[in-house]
Amino acid sequence: MEDLHHTCTWGTGKKWGRQAIFTGMTRLALSDDDKRARDWFVQTTRNLGCDVTVDSMGNTFAVRPGRRDGPPTCAGSHLDTQPTGGRYDGILGIHAGVEMLKVFEDNHVQTEYPVGVVNWTNEEGARFPISMVSSGVWAGEIPIERAHNLQEVGGGTATMKSELERIGYLGSVPASYQSIPIAAHFELHIEQGPILEAERRKIGVVKGVQAYRWYTIDVTGRDAHTGTTPFSSRADALLLAARLITRSHDVAVKHSALGSTGILTLSPGSVNTIPGHVRFSLDIRAPADSTVETVEAELKNAFASLASQNSKLSVEWQTDTTSPAVNFHPDCIAAVRASAESVTGSADLVRDMVSGAGHDSVYTSRRCPTSMIFVPCRNGVSHNPEEYTSPEDCAIGAEVLMQSVLRYDRL
Amino acid sequence: MEDLHHTCTWGTGKKWGRQAIFTGMTRLALSDDDKRARDWFVQTTRNLGCDVTVDSMGNTFAVRPGRRDGPPTCAGSHLDTQPTGGRYDGILGIHAGVEMLKVFEDNHVQTEYPVGVVNWTNEEGARFPISMVSSGVWAGEIPIERAHNLQEVGGGTATMKSELERIGYLGSVPASYQSIPIAAHFELHIEQGPILEAERRKIGVVKGVQAYRWYTIDVTGRDAHTGTTPFSSRADALLLAARLITRSHDVAVKHSALGSTGILTLSPGSVNTIPGHVRFSLDIRAPADSTVETVEAELKNAFASLASQNSKLSVEWQTDTTSPAVNFHPDCIAAVRASAESVTGSADLVRDMVSGAGHDSVYTSRRCPTSMIFVPCRNGVSHNPEEYTSPEDCAIGAEVLMQSVLRYDRL
Ligand SMILES: NC(=O)NCCC(=O)O
Numbered sequence: 001m002e003d004l005h006h007t008c009t010w011g012t013g014k015k016w017g018r019q020a021i022f023t024g025m026t027r028l029a030l031s032d033d034d035k036r037a038r039d040w041f042v043q044t045t046r047n048l049g050c051d052v053t054v055d056s057m058g059n060t061f062a063v064r065p066g067r068r069d070g071p072p073t074c075a076g077s078h079l080d081t082q083p084t085g086g087r088y089d090g091i092l093g094i095h096a097g098v099e100m101l102k103v104f105e106d107n108h109v110q111t112e113y114p115v116g117v118v119n120w121t122n123e124e125g126a127r128f129p130i131s132m133v134s135s136g137v138w139a140g141e142i143p144i145e146r147a148h149n150l151q152e153v154g155g156g157t158a159t160m161k162s163e164l165e166r167i168g169y170l171g172s173v174p175a176s177y178q179s180i181p182i183a184a185h186f187e188l189h190i191e192q193g194p195i196l197e198a199e200r201r202k203i204g205v206v207k208g209v210q211a212y213r214w215y216t217i218d219v220t221g222r223d224a225h226t227g228t229t230p231f232s233s234r235a236d237a238l239l240l241a242a243r244l245i246t247r248s249h250d251v252a253v254k255h256s257a258l259g260s261t262g263i264l265t266l267s268p269g270s271v272n273t274i275p276g277h278v279r280f281s282l283d284i285r286a287p288a289d290s291t292v293e294t295v296e297a298e299l300k301n302a303f304a305s306l307a308s309q310n311s312k313l314s315v316e317w318q319t320d321t322t323s324p325a326v327n328f329h330p331d332c333i334a335a336v337r338a339s340a341e342s343v344t345g346s347a348d349l350v351r352d353m354v355s356g357a358g359h360d361s362v363y364t365s366r367r368c369p370t371s372m373i374f375v376p377c378r379n380g381v382s383h384n385p386e387e388y389t390s391p392e393d394c395a396i397g398a399e400v401l402m403q404s405v406l407r408y409d410r411l
Numbered sequence: 412m413e414d415l416h417h418t419c420t421w422g423t424g425k426k427w428g429r430q431a432i433f434t435g436m437t438r439l440a441l442s443d444d445d446k447r448a449r450d451w452f453v454q455t456t457r458n459l460g461c462d463v464t465v466d467s468m469g470n471t472f473a474v475r476p477g478r479r480d481g482p483p484t485c486a487g488s489h490l491d492t493q494p495t496g497g498r499y500d501g502i503l504g505i506h507a508g509v510e511m512l513k514v515f516e517d518n519h520v521q522t523e524y525p526v527g528v529v530n531w532t533n534e535e536g537a538r539f540p541i542s543m544v545s546s547g548v549w550a551g552e553i554p555i556e557r558a559h560n561l562q563e564v565g566g567g568t569a570t571m572k573s574e575l576e577r578i579g580y581l582g583s584v585p586a587s588y589q590s591i592p593i594a595a596h597f598e599l600h601i602e603q604g605p606i607l608e609a610e611r612r613k614i615g616v617v618k619g620v621q622a623y624r625w626y627t628i629d630v631t632g633r634d635a636h637t638g639t640t641p642f643s644s645r646a647d648a649l650l651l652a653a654r655l656i657t658r659s660h661d662v663a664v665k666h667s668a669l670g671s672t673g674i675l676t677l678s679p680g681s682v683n684t685i686p687g688h689v690r691f692s693l694d695i696r697a698p699a700d701s702t703v704e705t706v707e708a709e710l711k712n713a714f715a716s717l718a719s720q721n722s723k724l725s726v727e728w729q730t731d732t733t734s735p736a737v738n739f740h741p742d743c744i745a746a747v748r749a750s751a752e753s754v755t756g757s758a759d760l761v762r763d764m765v766s767g768a769g770h771d772s773v774y775t776s777r778r779c780p781t782s783m784i785f786v787p788c789r790n791g792v793s794h795n796p797e798e799y800t801s802p803e804d805c806a807i808g809a810e811v812l813m814q815s816v817l818r819y820d821r822l
């Protein structure tokens with residue numbers, strides 16, 4: 001916990017409570033603060049006897065040799081945060097991995113094969129708008145050119161490549177499972193939801209990740225004066241967008257799926273002008289791919305029908321991300337479950353779960369056996385400065401992570 | 412029309428059609444382009460024998476002497492535009508006034524008392540967020556300090572005063588009806604709505620202005636992850652805002668009022684984070700003050716009740732502008748009606764109207780007899796680059812304006 005809070009002095013965000021550590025984090029990928037956290041990671045793992053490799057996406061692999069050569073069993077997560085994120089999402093997984101390496105050093109543990117810790121770049125997709133983009137490149141699912149050319153959100157001109165270069169993390173080794181194979185990937189992460197806390201459990205054994213798709217919806221109407229334009233003559237893009245957002249919620253509820261809008265921009269943006277254009281994001285999720293497809297199809301119909309009530313209004317969809325449902329590997333799931341029951345001493349404190357959020361483990365699972373370990377977070381709050389997991393729960397998670405890596409290594 | 416399109420080379424906006432003049436305007440108050448248009452106004456009216464006075468709000472009074480001394484009967488409007496405005500809103504009224512001065516000069520017309528043209532500063536309220544702010548100061552309804560300290564929207568640091576100084580239009584004469592009295596105020600303006608066009612009429616005799624109020628609504632919920640936060644644990648400020656906007660529309664419809672949202676911002680603004688805060692503008696209008704009050708009261712109840720469905724959500728209102736219903740002066744209304752019937756040759760081409768939008772005439776009417784003249788605009792579109800009034804309709808409006816000024820002067 002000391003290390004974690006120490007590195008959180010790089011990118012400290014909004015203060016929300018009395019204690020010094022009660023602040024959020026603003027550590028966007030490849031920012032100066034991200035560089036500081038990365039430098040700490042490289043230095044610390046080298047001091048613990050690791051070989052450190054930086055690939056062409058800035059993914060950083062710290063590998064500790066084992067009895068035999070071969071691909072390492074890895075703990076992995078990310079050090080970047082949301083613009084108004086917390087101290088645990090991603091960061092906990094990296095620090096638990098580093099702690100594992102320390103325990104191995106302190107106790108002269110020799111593993112069968114190498115073990116390692118991976119810091120994946122720009123997991124959040126908050127600065128460069130594809131989440132898990134760098135594990136995606138490593139897995140061969142996202143072309144390196146597309147990733148390198150990603151521009152930062154908010155109108156800046158920086159690209160992932162220019163920022164990797166600027167902070168000195170554009171490695172020469174290709175970001176690829178072929179150049180840098182790994183044997184298995186375990187990721188400790190906060191649940192980011194309320195289930196473990198509500199059921200008073202300590203560990204979630206993550207069997208997979210729900211499906212999700214991200215869309216950009218453009219609503220086009222006509223700018224007009226708010227004071228002189230009767231309702232019958234309007235083409236109010238914002239009023240339609242408000243109805244679409246409400247409808248997306250209702251349709252998601254109907255299918256036990258999730259539907260959310262996190263971004264909405266409009267133009268021209270004047271108190272007395274009806275907006276002629278609105279753009280908003282839509283994020284649809286459900287455990288089964290087919291449910292996401294059904295919600296999408298139903299909403300495409302509903303949106304078109306709501307728009308057609310006014311011939312001057314139109315709606316267009318663009319799909320930005322398609323992340324199919326993922327099933328993790330039974331060997332890794334078994335290693336996590338056995339470790340969780342051993343650490344907590346009770347199967348009642350452990351439960352199987354499906355992750356609501358995407359993680360780098362989604363992509364690693366395409367190329368190596370993978371599973372995840374969830375720990376509770378207070379009120380289920382994440383992507384929020386007040387994100388909080390108690391030191392005890394962090395420690396339990398870290399122990400389960402270490403045992404899972406050791407179990408898999410022996411396997 | 413030549414003069415009008417010539418001055419529209421200063422601040423030309425979006426092109427929407429083939430002809431060179433088929434573009435919108437982006438001439439925010441006190442910008443460099445506004446300065447160019449002002450300089451043209453000062454130079455042209457001086458050349459037409461006017462005395463030009465610039466007051467401490469940059470309001471510019473060009474006055475042509477009459478047979479006797481006394482306060483001038485004025486035509487007035489504004490040269491600033493919306494960020495994505497057109498070539499007629501405000502601009503037509505000024506140019507018709509200048510044209511009137513030219514006709515007087517060319518025909519050696521001597522009026523009983525002085526006549527003039529006034530360019531009011533920042534009518535739109537688009538750059539400095541109070542509309543008709545400078546006629547409001549002149550009328551003694553808005554304190555000069557409040558107006559001078561208004562900051563430009565969008566995060567810039569410029570104030571009205573700093574920009575008036577920068578472009579050389581901070582006059583030394585106090586902006587006040589006491590320092591610069593005027594006898595009567597006539598304003599030619601495009602209707603900005605669809606009624607005249609739909610009824611194939613040429614002139615609207617404006618008897619008054621409907622009431623309106625502007626509010627800023629803050630919705631506060633809780634930032635949370637879109638993928639891991641079940642609907643039951645959410646406090647989604649945007650979903651609530653979408654419902655409030657939809658409701659404001661429904662309540663306005665019920666009372667034959669207008670309700671519109673032109674601005675909406677949210678934070679933090681990430682695809683996979685539920686917005687914890689949304690701020691939006693609300694503009695409510697109706698012919699009677701009591702209707703606006705009823706809609707406001709009903710919406711305050713409805714918003715509170717919609718918010719109360721989730722204890723983690725809250726809604727706050729702030730009133731930014733209160734513009735009571737205005738009745739113009741019977742003498743001015745009569746002058747406009749007589750002139751309109753004489754110019755069009757038919758009472759059928761003329762109709763009484765209530766203005767949907769506020770205008771500088773709202774404030775002048777507090778200190779001198781006032782009325783307005785409306786001309787049709789295509790499709791009722793305004794606050795939009797495609798705003799358009801035919802040269803014929805512009806000319807008819809200008810003739811009515813000139814005759815109204817002459818009629819009142821004789822009166
Ligand atoms: N854990 C996390 O926030 N991942 C980003 C992708 C997602 O929104 O699921």
Ligand SMILES: NC(=O)NCCC(=O)O
Nearest residue numbers: 227272535542768769770
């Ligand atoms: N004419 C005009 O756009 N005035 C601004 C104030 C209002 O929105 O009514």
